[in-house]
Amino acid sequence: MFSVKFLTMLLKMVLLLLLFFTFISGEPLPNLGIYSPMNGEVIEVELGTAALITCTAVIDSCGSSLFWLRKNEFVERNDTLRYFYNFTNPCNISEEMSHWMNASLVFREVLEEDLSTNFTCKLESDEFTRFATITLNKTAGLSYSIITVCAVCITVVMAVTIFILVKFKVDVTLFLRDSIGLKCCQQNTSDGKIYDAFLLCYKSVTDGGLSEEDxxxxxxxxxxQFGYSLCLYDQDVLPGQAVAEAVLDCIDESRAVILVPSFPDPELGSEVLSAIHASLAEKKTRLIFINTEQMEASTSGSFPEALQLLSKAGNSVTWKGGPPSSSFWKQLxxxxxAPQQAPKMGLLEQEF
Structure with a gap:
């Protein structure tokens, strides 16, 4: 008889062997048969492109075979053909253990004729035979009508957007500059200039100039209201300084020049106006020429030549006064x- 000690050792060895086989075998495999694709499954493909359809099965011995049929004919394994199949041979373990096998149906190019043909994955073994028949369907794409509607909608949206930007470009630009502070709507303020604009009055040739109050x-x-730092001739020019020299100095220190028609102030000489035009052309300083409705009604030939050149060199804005939210102020x-400093009124409101 075996001793108790020997039986105990034998039991331990059996347990170790069970643990060892459990460890190397992993999770148990499913039942034998084809698991993918499902019989009757419809697989979407794109015409004119390559496609790969894999058939996966569980076999119990290396004597099993897995292959593809087109209708009732065998699909060849010749990889030079337009369509063929290949498979992976998993027979690297004992035949008593079940394992996976794959057979892939490969299309170098899917044609229209493939859509009307049944393809069958067949599993054969000594004990059973399994089938999984599939059909191919063309990938659903956007119809012509949907593409047309989308194209029309995109065109309409672009047209409306362009119309809004052109029609309301002033409001859009000021909104982006003031509310969002978008950098593309304003230039770099670190240009060494002291003033945002030089407000220069000249004698109007008509009675339509701005009054002192205006x-x-x-x-x-x-x-x-808007925080602009202005250079005013009467305020910032030293007494006794030559008019032309003083005007050119103010232009050099300003980022823009605003020409304001006035009546009945003394007229700037034509030599001064010519010097202003030459300086603006050389330095590429912005010029805003303020008109009045009476000036617009006059013929351009009634203006001095130097004044005509200045009016053509800059942007023209018609004086209408009104509140700060009016169209005149928006155009100006x-x-x-953009001003180099925040509006004073805005700063006062923030303090409170």
């Missing part, structure tokens, strides 16, 4: 660069 309103609105601010 000129004060123009300057105060730009400074107090659109042609000016």
């Amino acid at each position: 000129r004060k309103y123009l300057a105060s609105t730009l400074e107090d 601010r659109y042609h000016l660069l």
